[in-house]
Amino acid sequence: MDERAGVDPRRVDELWRRESERYAREHPRCFRLRERARTSMPHGVPMLWMASYFAHPPVWIDEGRGAHFTCADGRRFLDTNVGDKSTFCGIDPEPVVRAVQQRVAAGAQFMLPTEDAIAVAEELARRWRLPSWQFTLSASQANTEALRLARHATGRYRLLSFTGNYGGHGDEMLTAFAGEGRLSYLGLAPSAGRDLDVIPFNDLDALERALAGGDYACVFTEPALTNEGVVLPDPGFHEALRSLTRDAGTLLVFDETHTLICAPGGLTERWALEPDMVVVGKAIGGGLPLGAYGMTAELAAAFERGESLAGEPGELATGGTLFANALSMAAARAALEEVLTPPAYEHAASLGAELADGLEAVVREAGLPWRVQRLWPRSGITFSDRLARSAAEADADEQPELNAALRLHLANRGVWEAISTAGPAMSVAATRDDVAAYVAAFGEFVADVTGTD
Ligand SMILES: Cc1ncc(COP(=O)(O)O)c(C=O)c1O
Known part of the structure; x- marks a missing residue:
């Protein structure tokens, strides 16, 4: 921790010890x-991130309702990690529960299409203004296929992305996230x-040089x-x-897996963007589980073309046995048509703005230099006096001990926000309360860590 955070590191250590107990x-x-669980699963969790993403141990879940869940010790949490955006619909959205119950009783998986898939593809096409869609089981797999399509359609193999851009646990995606020696993945x-x-995000000179x-x-990025x-x-x-990608004949692939919480058509809609593909x-x-990617009509034609640009016959390397299964498609149809509606987005965005205003007021009152991030339903604290413009700046401003202490302190006050790289977000099921x-919980932390309580 360094002095730019404006708090005494000894107080942070002491707080961590007390709150851990x-x-x-x-x-x-x-x-x-x-x-x-340690005897049957590495690290004692069924999926590594359920432990490695948090500085403190995970809770084990009993059940969830709306924006809250209850752990195996009967403690209730407001979930502001929102399952890393996967529960933005709320934890048990009634239309999804209903659709899933009906679908599972009539068969969840056939490796054949159901009409729900058409409804979902048509709705995604309307929202992102890209006519053709394919489905997977996760965004990582959707990114993997989107990159293959980009290579097939252009006949080029090299890819460009930005340090710190995360698109999932595929080889190229991990390498982009890690950037130049930032992280090492075994x-x-x-x-x-x-x-x-x-190249660094927001570095237009580097972008121009690279694309020349x-x-x-393609360039792939959030x-x-x-x-x-x-x-x-x-x-x-x-x-x-x-304009630089168009001039270079390079496709532009936007990953809206997280940013789709900003509007029905994500940031593509908010900022009137024109990608060639969206994940x-x-x-x-x-x-x-569901991932999807949308493409222009030209790319859909390339997808259907059963040969490479060099004239070699074959089939584009996409697909998976349970991809686009009937159950996921029924859930997605209900989510899109009945939960992720324009008023629901407005509701979540207004809660996000209220949250950011509240955090700013606490920080200002305490005389701290921290800045507050804003992205419609999502907010977050930067423990320095600037908002990062690149991954390198975000790294430089990281205060891991303070960050961990905040999340543990919140957990002890019934707020789950344990992922160290994600800020709080308000789902469509959240309320002003x-x-x-x-x-209030954040205010308690600030009072505690600055010694004004
Ligand atoms: C922007 C973005 N894209 C893709 C993914 C991968 O999603 P999944 O882990 O569901 O495959 C993530 C996961 O955090 C993400 O943040």
Whole structure:
């Protein structure tokens, strides 16, 4: 921790110790479940991130309703991690529950299409103004297929992205996120990022230089980076990105998996962007597994073309046995038609703005230099006096101990926001009381960590 955060590191250490003891005391059953799980699962969790994303141990879940869940110790939490945006519809949206119950009773999986798939594709086409869609089970898989389509359609193999842009656990996506020596992922072949270049977000000179060679199939990126806190594009960034990629014959692929919480058509709609492909996932499944990618008519024609640009026959390498299964499609149809409606988006965005205002008021009152991030339903705290414009700036401004202490302190006050790189977000099921509860808990933390309580 450095002095730019404006708080005494000894207070943060002491707070961490005290709050850790309380957390352990209040979650005996969760701790016992983790111990039991260690013998049957590495790290004592069924999926690594359920432990590695948090500085403190995970809770084990009993049930969830709306914007809240209850852990195995009977403690109730407001979930402001929103399942890393996957439960933006709320945890048990009634239309999705109903659709899933009906569908599962009539068959969940056939490896044949159901009419729901057409309704979902048509609705996504309307929202993102891209006519053709394909489905997977996750956004990682959708990104993997989108990159293959970009390569097939352009006959080029190299890819370009931005350091800190995360698109899932595919080789190229991980390499882009890691950037130049920022993170190391074990288990990747040295060749994992061989056909990929990464440049800093918001660096138009680097972008122009990179694209000048005309050898990239696509640029793939989130429209605003969301896995480093929030990194917004500079004014003019997207206009330049679009015109430079067009000039270079390079496709533009936007990953809206997180940013689809900003509007029915995500940031593509909010900022009138014109991508060639869009990737979505998480919340569009209403809580069930689903990923999708949309494409222009030209790309749909390339998808259908059973040969490469070099004239070699074959089939585009996409698909999976359970992709587009009947159950996921029924859930997505209900989510899109009945939950993720324009008024629901307005509701979540207004709660997000109220949350950011509340955080700003607490920070100002305490005389701290911290800045507040804003992205419609999502907010977040930067423990420095600037908002990052790139992953390098976000890294430089990181205060891991303070960040961890905040999240543990919140957990002990019934607010779950344990993922260290994600800020709080308000789902469509959240209420103004939930915003008030978050701001109050944050205020308690600030008082505690600054010694004004
Ligand atoms: C922007 C973005 N794209 C894609 C993914 C991958 O999603 P999934 O893990 O559901 O495949 C994530 C996951 O956090 C993400 O943040």
